[in-house]
Amino acid sequence: MINKSITHKVILAALTLLLAACSSPPSTIKYYQLDSAKHSLKPTAKLSFSAQSQHVVVQQLELPDYLKHSMLVVRTSPHQVYFSRENVWAEKPSKAILNQLIADLNATSEQVWYSSWRTPIERENSHGLQVHITHFYPTENSEVILSGNIVFIAADPELSWQQEFAFSQPLRRDGYEHAMEVMRAQIKQLAEMINSAVTK
């Protein structure tokens, strides 16, 4: 009887170890946000616009599909991108990009007031702006590229225009953390370019 009981316990322990061997190692997922807290906590000047100020509404921000889900991507070849399973966006990329773009536009401009379609403000003679981003990721060439075009829809249709843009900025460190910093810098660069074009 005693030998039989010991045998049962040995078999049970062996099965437990076998199942434990089959288990996967715990994976670590990292979440990233576009804007840093340090940058957000910076006091900003109060923006006020007179009635004569131009009002530009960002009517549309079109992103590529790989920026519509939370996984961060890296271009590994000219025609291949890699979706990281362990490095994901902490927020919706479209929302984060739009918010940063509006913030940068208003921070850059002193004459033009930018708002997005999410802001329920209507003024007469407002202009429209559509931003179409076609590429926005780190590449195998250790740089971050941002390209696309903007369409300015003036209150006077004859004054509307369209302009391509393409920015490239090298990565100085490895990892997604630095890549997010560069991407944030490119948004600011885009804002400056837009504001420059609008106010021109």
Place this chain on the structure above:
Amino acid sequence: MTDNNQEQSHYADVKPIRRISKIWLIPIVALLVGAWMVYYQIANQGTEITIYFSSAEGLEAGKTKVRTRYVDVGLVTKIKLRENENGVAVSARINKEAESLLREDSEFWIVTPKVSLTGVSGLGTLLSGPYIELAPGMSGVNLYQFEGLEEPPVTPAGTPGLHITLNSNDEFAYKEGDPVIYKGLTVGKFEDIYFNMEERIVYYNVFIRAPYHELITTTTRFWDSSGVRLNLGAEGLQVHTGNVETLLTNGVAFGIPEGSEEGTIIRERAYFDIHKSYDKAVAQRYRKGAEFVIMVEDSVRGLRVGAPVEYRGLHIGEVIAVNPPNEQQQTILEDSYKIPVVFMVQPGRVGLEDNAASVRLVATQTELWVEKGLRASLKIGNILTGAQYVDFQFYDDVLPVQEEYFQGKRIIPMISDEFAQLTEKLTSILDKINKLPVETTLEEINVTLNSFAKTAQSFEQTGKEINELLDNVQKEQLIQQLNATMDAFKFLAESYSKDSQTNRQLNDTIEELEGTLLELKPILNRLNKTPNSLIFTTGEESETVYPKAKQDDQ
């Protein structure tokens, strides 16, 4: 014996005398006994009587018995047809001890089973056969030949009571055995009926048994109480009946009318009339009356002989003739024919004595009252039957009338009855209506109606307009409702418009869903390729692809 004496003379002259033999006593005694027996038989065989019947049905010689009070007193000995007459002669020998029952007024009848409305009798003879019943007489004269009765006598001979005779001109249908009733008790019976061809009157012999025969006095009245008598007259509906027996049969009741004297008790056969009813019998006592006449211009339908004459509701007399034949009067064919109605005011009904002096007093008083305004009229006493009566009333403002007579009787002036007065009033009203300007009024009514018709048309037109207005209002309401619906729809559409909050939220949701699907896509592909990767790792320890810094050296 002669021969013996001759033989004895040859031998001696003196011959001894021989005594008669004693043996001869025996036949002598026998002879005497036989004679005595014959005499005894003859002396005790009873009296033979002869009874004549119309038929000897059920009778048998030597078998049928003669009985009295259910005691055998004789036996039928011989039955033969009656000589020279119809019927049979039945000889019967009555026992000697019953000879005293054979009187002049003794009655014989054949007892057979009999069932009638008044009862059942003779049932015992169903088994024993018929017998002859002897009703002993009370007369002192013996009789040995009798006329048998066809029916049993209602009253056995010798029954104490009183025999009276009633008569009537009416078509009553009494028969023997019908009851005579006093206060509901049957105190007598009809015995026999006799019709007097000369007088054309039916006489009924009635026996009132003791002690009720002492109720018959000189003032007693008899009246019919057959069945149930319904009288629907001027005085309303009256129901009269005698007792239970008279519900099935006929009968008469008697009594002394209320208010009459009792009179003297009658001891011998007397004659009485049978009255139709108690009222008639009572009225009979008012023999005297002052007669008057009214000349009726209206209808006398419903006014019958015997109808009451009333004064302020009191019954003071009765009508004794309606339209009596007369020579003075005009004929009915004339336009102004007035129907004479003769009535009398009876002193006995107004508290006076029933005699000639009272009649004169009533006549005088009535004439005096006529001068003071007394008038007669015919009134309807019963609406159902239309029976009328004569009513006396005093009226004010009546014109004096001349004293007129009809066949020697004073004519009491009449006034129209209430119905006639009502008719006159109605006629007057109708005359007034006739005088009304009906045609003018009708024309005005026509004009008014035409105007009314136009008004109605106008009203109808107005109604149509109102309907149209209401339709328009309803249409406007419908349009308003449609507008409201459209506004609501517009608001709903705006809610989902391009720049709306809802639209943005919807787009965001769709984008999130799209992103999630995009994330799931490589995972699903991987699971499709290596399903166990959900549990087991693929051997890749960590990602090797990541953004890499630019090498300045390169």
